[in-house]
Amino acid sequence: MSNNVIGRAPAFSLAPSRARRRRRLFPYLLIAPSVVLLVAVTIFPLFFALKSSFYFWNLQMGPKPLGFIGFGNYRMALTSAVFMASVVNTLVLTVSGTVLEVFFGLMIALLLCHALPGMSVARALLIMPTTIAPIVVGFLFRYMYDPTGGLIPWLLAKAGVPIPRTGLLGSGLTALPSILFADMWQWTPFCAIVLYAALLSVPPHVIEAARLDGASAWTILRRIRLPLIRKTLSFVVMLRFMQLFNTFDLVLVLTRGGPGSSTRTLGYTLYQQGLVDFNIGLASAMTWIIVIMVNALIGLYVVFVFRDWE
């Protein structure tokens, strides 16, 4: 068989190079569907939004764009008090949420590493909040925050914690933390499970050796466990940051951005502009501002955190 092939080769001098080319193109052919899909569902909408952001296009005024207005939509977004309030609220929610969820997630993960009674049940229960749709979590917490009989105000009252007259969701001071708490309830277990899996990958003999050398639990955590799970931790931080930056469902169900603008997030403001006010041009400009902000922040994070990764 191989002799035949070798024997035919001189008669078809182009065949090897064609075969080589085919071999070279084959991987591209395999990834082509993924690239086409990526272009269709990500790149095209983003560029469509980029184009729309330079047009006056309000569906309340007509189904088609009414004219090119340059950076008018960007100017309008950046000078809007509501949009800027949304930026501040989103950053507060995102930074505090990421820190708290990852911190408590790590604490729970460390606890899970201990062979305490009921841990297998706890591990199974932990995954449950993550599987619930955020909109359902919103409704659940709307009832739990109800000042006329909700569980949380009742518990706080029993513990002697003062509650605003307007309820936890009705006060500008407590509404955003209340949304954050609902998000923490849902996503801290996710951080815990992922970090628990990472902690399990730490070789037990390293821990054992450190213990024999007299290292305290705190030193083991700081010097061994955390450095060894650093990569997973970095991904969890990045993932939660990006998800919290897009918080929308909880705001929609719990407060609709109120009272005042105290809980308006960028996700909610974008929804309001695009799907309630139907100002497609302005909503597209806001989309791009958000894309730039998230990518700049995540880019900085990647540069500093991932720089010495192989």
Add this chain to the structure above:
Amino acid sequence: MERARPRISRRSVLKSAGAVAGASVLPTRRLFAAGKKSIRVLTVADPFYYALAGVTDQFRQETGIDVAIESLAYDQLNARLVSSFVGGQPDADVISVDNIWLGQYLESKWIKPLNDLVKADKDVDIADFIPGVLYSISLWRGQLGSLPIAPYGMGVMYRKDYIDAAGVKIPDDGSWTWTEYLDTIKKLNGQKFGGASMIGTVVSGQQPAPIVHMFTQLAASMGARWFKHFPEAPWDFTPTIDSKENVDAIRLFAELYKASPPEAINYNWFDAGMRFAKGDIGAFYWWSAYFYLCRKDGYMSGKDSVVADKMGIVPIPHSDHPQVGSTGGWSLGIPSNSAATDEAWIFVKWATSAKAQKAMALYTKYGYQFSDFARRSLYKDPDLLKIYPYLPGQLVGLEAGNGKISRPGVPTYTTLESIYGLNLNKVLTGEMSPEDCAKQTAQLWTSVLKGNFMIPYQLKSYDDTLEAAKALIASLSA
């Protein structure tokens, strides 16, 4: 003898799944083969939807047309409809249209004008509809874009036993002013009744739509207007929202909030209604759908609330200005991209007929949860009056209603409502004074309206008056 255990292989599972899928497709194919007509109806999940879905079998039996009804929440419905229209993808054959969407849908040619269909079809009996209702929720620039299925007016609901115990008089005929209403609310606030501390009233404070819906009734009744000249021609959309009348109305609304549960700052339509149904509220004004919703302890729960047999209902108060009631609500329209417009029209005609509306009102699954009639004849129906004794008062509200003054459904309405709702909410939180609210709202509205080419108005105006609407209705019924 040991029996061989059946083996479940991946192939056998796939085969079974294929067989089930094939079998499930068969009846559908048979339906299409027989040429059976069917339509899709997309509505908001307001009470009328449950009643309509409950009686749709009658339509199937009478016409042989199959109906699939789907309901969505308010915002989701508009978003889905607009996506369908802009994308040119047909989604439904009949849709429910909010009065404030009508102008946008008609001007964009997303729904079919019904003038010719109504004129050619005497079964519609257009003259039976309350003119103010057709004018407020179905007409835009002389085009009939839809037929009303559930119009809402406003009225005051109060807890009779508490009012009697408190020694307060509430006039049955609505002959009281908003100042007297506020005084009454203040008197009712903080008194003990049945061992509980009672609250004067409840407002709907959530932004943007709920607070705007509640406040604009008060504002329109106190003489406030949104624009310099609308709906009469020539149209001038310069905002007049910073008028003295409106500032007075905002001040009064803030006073009402002080005699309301503090958490009402976050109450939507239903929260406010259900708070009254809990029994610790003296009186409040709200959409007429709550005349029956408050009789139950939850949405379509079917269980009576504590105030079910203790509710009094009277017309809204007035001011020195001519009374203007707020009329809003839902109508049925036919999308231009529907492929079954004939069947859709048959459904619209049937669902808005007196016969179907009465059947909806008598539907008992949730305990009589529909009395939003657009037809005058139903307000005199003895069967309905027995179940819904407040109908005569409700009719007074709808006859005096003018949705184009209280909440003008002009292009950019939702943007204006977003600004207004946020600022009104800020007044309740104490972040903004009534004067600043009115002033800032007017400034932002001016900016939006100028940006959308509505100041100065560049298109031809239409003399959109009730008289013009009555003349149009007469021409359609001739």
